[in-house]
Amino acid sequence: MWASARDAGRWDGEVWSRRADGGLFLERRSIDAVPGADGRVSHYVFVINDITESHEKDERIRFLAFHDALTGLPNRFLLEDRLRHGIETARRERQQLGLMFLDLDQFKAINDGLGHDVGDLLLKEVAARIKGQLRQCDTVARLGGDEFVVLVRGLRDQGHYEALMGKLIESISQPVTVLSHRLNVGTSLGVAIYPRDGQDPATLMRNADLAMYAAKAGGRGMYRFFEAGMSQSAVIRLELETALRQALRQGELSLHYQPKTAALSGEVVGYEALMRWFNPQRGHVSPASFIPVAEESGLIGQLGRWSLAEAARQIAAWQVAGYGWQRVAVNVSARQLVEGDLAGEIRQACVEAGIPPELIEIELTESVLMNQPDEAARALQAVKALGVTVAIDDFGTGYSSLAYLRRLPIDVLKIDRSFVQEAELDEHGMAIIRTVLVLARTLDLRVVAEGVETEVQAGLLREAGCEFLQGYLFGRPEPAERVEARWAAALPTGATKPEIPVS
Known part of the structure; x- marks a missing residue:
């Protein structure tokens, strides 16, 4: 100097x-x-x-150019740089390189329903949990939203990847308390491995992403290794999503109505509205195919609102036609429950159709309620204030606790069809049903058994004290016109169908 x-x-x-x-x-x-x-x-x-x-x-500007501002993790630019160097090293040393894509189940519902402050803190906690499962030589990056990528070096066989993904799923799925909210989130993971699944960054990232979506399609808390057929599956899924958006615009969707009956008298006490889709090119598209696509793409909220409005319109149309007031149950998604204003949507649908809200019943699965029980309880309290009935669908397949069942404002438990099918085959299935019935009586809840297909099943359920039955034995889901035709055929000339009382 x-x-x-x-x-x-x-x-x-x-x-x-x-x-x-x-x-x-x-x-x-x-x-x-x-x-x-x-x-x-x-x-x-x-x-x-x-x-x-x-x-x-x-230094902060330089850091933010290559790191995520919220979590401090590497961003896409730094990840791609490390991935390029990792591929070069793996090629030179004849090693494998694993690229894992993961995102959080139900994160959007939490972020929209509880606010971005809760969502941001949850993402920081998840980032810390992921880092806690990795070695110093590995990289975890955040691409944006709830998407994370893990780059792992030097793992020798599939078993090592399975062990790591299992640990990541277990760690992320542990309950977390954020600003007094106790949250349960899960994750779905997909992995692509160099060199077998791609030999350049773009291919590996695309294939890991495809594997993640395959894992999500298989259910929550799953992981999948990339397979060649997944590329075609992704194309099919995108085409289905595009067609579903078009179906909403062009009126290709409809509701079919399945009766619920009193177990002892056989009297119809209401209907469940089930969504159906007929596409001119594809024909009848199964709900098992298009509902998961709607959930992943964010269309499920639109489908739910349409379903509520259409059910309310049909109730009004039946009343005008002289068939009396009918009570109809509509399925509600997690996104509808915690993201938006479900009570407001129901109120609007009823006002526009000119029907009492007491004629609407909503059905939710256990998993929807248990993922965010506090938020679900608040949303359902607002729904109950309208006089709407609340039912838990597929009861027994989830993980409800007695404590939460007592807190939630519910009226009906619907026993899952799998237990009804088992009841005819062995005593174990019947024992589960009896347990549910005892629980329901203790909590002053009504019970509907779903999936009743034989007289033997119906007899067993009646003997056990089940109040209401639903299934093919009593009627398949049908368009409104066919329901009306059955009513007309069963009535004397000039008579009208007695309406289901609003209580």
């Missing part, structure tokens, strides 16, 4: 120095030689500026 100042007459640069209190700071120094009358240096001008704050801002 001083030698340069003597030789060149000037020096400037940045130097780390220490303050009187021992703290480090970055200074910019400039030293200028000042000549005297004889031309020789008479003295030096020494200028110091503290640039610590400016330096920290520059």
Whole structure:
């Protein structure tokens, strides 16, 4: 520094120095030689500026260029750089390289329903849990939203990948409390492995993403390895999503109505509205195919609102036609329950159709209620205030607890069809049904057994004390016109169908 100042007459640069209190700071120094009358240096001008704050801002800008601002994890740019270097190293050392894609189940519902503050804190917790399962040489990056990518080096066989993905799923699925909200989230993972599933970053990332969507299609908390057929599956799924959006615009959807009957008298006490889709090119599309696509694509909210409005319109149409008031149950998704204003949607549908809200029943699965029990309880309280009946569908297949069942404002338990089928085959299935009936009586809830297909099943359920039955034995889901035709055929000329009382 001083030698340069003597030789060149000037020096400037940045130097780390220490303050009187021992703290480090970055200074910019400039030293200028000042000549005297004889031309020789008479003295030096020494200028110091503290640039610590400016330096920290520059470092922060550089950091944010390659890291996620919320979690501090590498972002897409840094991930792609490490992935390129990882592929080069793996090729040179003849090793495998694993790329895992994962996202969170039900994150959008939590983020929209509880606010971004809760969502952000949840993402930071998930990021910490993922890092806690990785080695120093591995990388976890956040691409945005609830999408994370894990890059792992040097794992030798499929068993090692399975073990790591199992640990990640278990860690993420542990309950977390955020701002007094107790949340249960899960994850779905897909993995692509270099060199067998791709030999460049773009291919590996695309294939890991496809594997993740295959895992999501298989159910919550799953992982899948990439397979060649997944590319075609992704094309089919995208085409189905496009067709479903078109179906909403062009009126290809309809509701079919399946009766629910009193177990002892056989009297119809209401109907369940089940969505059906007929596409001119595809024919009848199974709900098992299009409902998961609707959930993944975010269309499920639109489908739910349409279903509520259509059911309310049909109830009104039956009343005008002289068939009396009919009670109809509509299935509601998790997104409808916790993201939006379900009570408001029901109120609007009933007002527009001109029907009492008491004629609407909503059905939700156990998993929908248990994932966010506090938020579900608040949303259902608002629904109940309208006079709407609330039923838990497929009861027994989830993980309801007695504590939450007592807290939730529910009226009906619907026994899953799998237990009804088992009841005819062995005593174990019947024992489960009896247990549900005892539980329902204790909590003052009504019970509907679904999937009743034989007289033997119906007899067993009646003997056990089940109040209401539903299934093919009593009627398949049918369009409204066929339901009306059955009513008309069963009535004397000029008579009207007795309406189901609103209670």
